[in-house]
Amino acid sequence: MSEYKHAYISEIGKYEGQDVCIKGWLYNKRSSGKLHFLQVRDGSGIIQAVVFKGDVDPEVFENAGRITQETSIVVCGTVKEDKRSTIGYEIGVKDVQVIGESVEYPITPKEHGVAFLLDKRHLWLRSPRQHAILKIRHEIIKSVRDYFNNNGFLLIDAPIFTPSACEGTTNLFETEYFDEKAYLTQSGQLYMEAAAMAFGKVYCFGPTFRAxxxxxxxxxxxxxxxxxxVAYNDLNDNMDLAEDFVEYVVQQVVKNRRAELEVLERDISKLENIKKPFPRITYDEAIEMLNKNGxxxxxxDDFGGDEETVISEQFDKPVMIHRYPSEVKAFYMKQDPQNAKLALCVDMIAPEGYGEIIGGGQREDNMDVLLNKIQEHKLPEEAFEWYMDLRRYGSVPHAGFGLGIERTVSWICGLHHVRETIPFPRMMERIRP
RNA sequence: UCCCCGGUAGCUCAAUGGCAGAGCAUUCGGCUGUUAACCGAAGGGUUGUAGGUUCGAGUCCCACCCGGGGAGCCA
Structure with missing residues (x-):
């Protein structure tokens, strides 16, 4: 076996006519008397390896017929072009070696319920559909990083442990931090404001937690x-950035992950259509639109899932809704100089009913107004002393936003639920595996 | 926290209040081109838990447990 070159299935075309070995697992098997068809996967793809009784030792043929689903195997043979194959090639097997047996693999090639599959998430990751989703997630994350790295942004990692709520309203996960309490972060935003005053254009990317x-x-x-x-950005600059960014991410996936989108049976034309400019409407216009549509x-009132869906159905691109009432938004949102009841904020709602993927806006840069907001929201002033310093020492207009990766993956993949968009989902009723 | 749906073989599901079943998986046998292969056979059950009604409960009633969907909540 050692004389064969190890080849990955994704690159098998380079080895046509040559002898190679594939190192992987048995995905499925079909037999036909003097033939065994082994579907072998190695993480990079799936290929059919054909074992013909007349080509191999009787022992090799016999053993090949006994290999069970998900047994790890090394398959050696000749790479052959074959029009019947979905990838254009198959392996004419000369030898098969079992590395690790798999006894009664629970995820059979038939349908299963979501609860069962989530219990077996560590195994479910091996299936082609999950491969497609997680490869698209990878592409999205790569595009996110590329976009900011190529546009003059500096990566600034925000802390995971935080001493108190960023906004004081939501339920945070509490944890012990030596002899005091700490919380898992729900947003890196306040820290990004500090970083923007230091570096101009910054971003953070990491996990966040909501209880x-x-x-x-x-x-x-x-x-x-x-x-x-971004320091010196206003609300309009922020919306320009958001739409340019989202267009880039979607188009990179369309360009580089077409095969995966096809596995998921995604309507790719709907994604190809995601090009600038995106519609921008005010909260007032959104209210009017809702009332007109029954x-x-x-x-x-703030918008819930139903309202977001009705609005998104009016457009075939993401829609940006700006200038919500201050009362339903966080304390740090800048007050609209034209109308004190409004905040200079923006939500981006994905099309096809996928809901909010971006929330953000211009930040309150006036120290006195910000202090009033903190008091109105009954937040502990001392916890925000450092944050007030950002207004005390050279305050400037600035704006930013947060984009939820899982909702974006769910939208681009066309999924029904965000739980498949992350390798090991953490939900209210589920923390295992 | 509230509303709706569900829990039967390893998995997906069926069973009018009257013998607990099928497909897939597993094991054995058959087939030289299969594509969730196919054909034949076998093994596999505390019907989520605990009460109750009934001659008789998977099925009806009550409580609880677990899961799913949604609401509230969630920049």
Whole structure:
């Protein structure tokens, strides 16, 4: 076996006519008397290895017929072009070596329920559909990093442990930090504001945690968020950045992960259409749109999933809704100089009912106004002393936003639930495996 | 926290209040081109848990446990 060169299935075309070995696992098997068809996967792809009784030792043929699903095997043979193969090639087997047996693998090539598959998430990752989703997740994350790295942003990692709530309202996971309490971060934003005053254009990218008891297809307790922040940007600059960024990420996936989108049966034309400019409407216009479409919405209410869906259905691109009432938004949102009841904030709602993927806006840069907001929200002033320093020492207009990775993956992949968009999802009722 | 749905073989599901079943998986046998292969056979059950109604409960009633979907909540 050692004389054969190790080849990955994704690059098998380079070895046509040569003898190679594939190191992987048995995905599925079919037999036909004097033939065994072994579907072998190695992480880079799946290839059919054909064992013909007349070509190999009787012992090799016999053993090949006994290999069970997900047994790890090294398959050696000749790479042959074959039109019947979905990847264009198959292996004419000369030898098969079993590395590790797999006895009664639980995920059979038939349908299974979500609860069962989530219990077996560590094995479910081996299936082609999960490969497609997680490769697209990889592409999205790579595109996110490339976009900011290529546009003059500096990566600044935000801490995971935080001494108190960024906004004081949401449920945080509490943990012990020596002899005091600490919380898992729900956002790196306040730290990005400090970093923007130091470096101009910055972003952070990492996990965030929310302890809300939400059981919906859009919620995880642990999820990943990318948060850019730019000094001297106003709300319009922020919306320009958001749409340029989202267009780039979507188009990179369309360009580089077409095969994976096809595995998921995604309508790619809908993604190809995600090009600038994106529609921008005010909160007031959104309220009007809701009332016109039979979804009564009083001025002053925040939008839930139903409202977001009705609005997103009016467009075939992500829509940016800006200038919400200050009351429903966080304390650090800058007050609109044209109307004190409004905040200079923006949410981006993905099309096809996928909901909010971006939330952000211009930050309050006036120290007195910010102090009032902290008091109105009954937040502990001393915890925000360092944050006030950013207004005390050379305050400038600045803006930023956060994009939720899992909701973006869910939208681009066309999934029903965010739980498949992350390798090991953490939800209200599920922390294992 | 609230509302809705569900829990039967390893998995996906069926069973009018009357013998607990099928497909897949597993094991054995057959087939030279299979594509969730096919054909034949075998093994496999505390029907989520605990009560109750009934001659008789997987099925009806009550409580609880677990899961799924949604709401609230969630920049």
């Amino acid at each position: 809300e008891k939400s059981k919906t297809r859009r919620h995880l307790t642990e999820f990943w968020m990318v948060e850019p922040e 979804k009564e919405a009083p001025w002053g």
